[in-house]
Amino acid sequence: MRELRRSPQGGALVALGFEPSDPTGYGRLELDDQGALLQVCEQAEIDADPAKAALGGIRLCNAGVVLAEDRLLFELLAQVGNDNAKGEFYLTDIYGLAKRQNRRTAVHVAPEEEVMGINDRCELAVAETLAQERLRRRALLAGATLIGPETIFLSEDTQLGRDSIVHPHVVFGPGVALGSGCEVKSFSHLEGCRLADGAVVGPFARLRPGATLGRGARVGNFVEVKNASLGAGAKANHLTYLGDATVGDGANLGAGTITCNYDGFAKHHTEIGAGAFIGSNSALVAPVKIGADAIVGAGSTVTQDVSEDALAIVRGTQKQVEGGARRFRERRRKKD
Structure with missing residues (x-):
């Protein structure tokens, strides 16, 4: 003009x-x-x-x-x-x-x-379709791979690094930046997060604002990350919630690990050192610090700091009653 x-x-x-x-x-x-x-x-x-x-x-x-x-x-x-x-x-x-x-x-x-004019929700949907086609084309021409691009939804500011791969049915909210060689698997939702080169997300993962993944870090299925960072090579492969946390390089979080960051009044921070191993179904009650190379045994509820290289196990004592299962079944059969 x-x-x-x-x-x-x-x-x-x-x-x-x-x-x-x-x-x-x-x-x-x-x-x-x-x-x-x-x-x-x-x-x-x-x-x-x-x-x-x-x-x-x-x-x-x-x-x-x-x-x-x-x-x-x-x-x-x-x-x-x-x-x-x-x-x-x-x-x-x-x-x-x-x-x-x-x-x-x-x-x-x-x-x-x-x-084009947008006067109702139908016209808004048409405009959204046109905008998404433009964003997908821009991402593809910049060197990202979109598998089933018509199922992938991008934001105007989405940054997909060269040679990154996005699988079908992924949604990018505002403020997402991926480095090169990243992979986002199907049915994941990302918003306000940053992924370093080679990071892998999903399937069925949710990265919320403040999530940061280091080089080669992995977040797997049914893992939610909010205001937390995972260092290079750190892994949370399944069924985990990480909120208000720092996870060091190479740490491994087993299935069902939860950072208990909210006490009903305030949010608290969890620190997990480099190389630490958190066993499955563990609850880390913040504020708490797990030292580098420490191990937390599966099923533990940790409320106190664990020092570097230490092994922490927080469980009730296992009790075994010999023949108890047989006697239990016999009592039930008599009642029936």
Whole structure:
């Protein structure tokens, strides 16, 4: 529009136009033989005035954007009246007013998808589809692999590093950045997180705001990470919740590990040192620190710090009653 206004074909006002597949409802742009804009005629005027009915056949429509020198624009707006079928003040009357003052006007035509009207949820869905197609194409051309791209939903600011792979049915909320060679498997949801090169997520994983994965880190199925960082090579492969936590390089978190970060009043931090091993079905009650290379035995509920290289096991004593199972079944059979 700027280039057109400065060119010999430009003028005092430049309107933005487009040619929709269905022009019904849009204001029509009437041009003269030289391509100058004569007027904008709204749909209501076309419907109400038989003399303007022929303008309904015009395909070129008003996108609602005008470029003009500010002083002239406000002078024209001051002259806009409401002498029309609906008694409304049509700002688009400025083009006809400019023409009557012998001021040249011009039109720049844009693609429909850039300026289409959105008046209901159906049209919003159409616009979303067009936007997603554009974002997917941009990601593919930048070197990412999208498997089943029509099932993958991106945000405007999604960054997918070169040679990263995204499997079907993945949703990227705002604020996601992937390094190179990452992999996001199906049915994962990512928002406000960063992945270093070679990190792997999913399937069925959820990364919430503040999640950070180091180089080669892995977050597997049914793992949720919120405001927590995993160091290089750290793993939480299944059924784990990490909230408000720091996990050191190479640490391994077994299935069912939970950081108990909220006490009903405040959030607390959990620190897991490099090389630590957290056994399955362990609960780490924050604030708590697990030292580097420490081991937490499966099924432990840890409420105190564990020092470096220590083995911590927090369980009730196992009790075994010989023949107890047989006697239990016999009692039940007698009751039945």
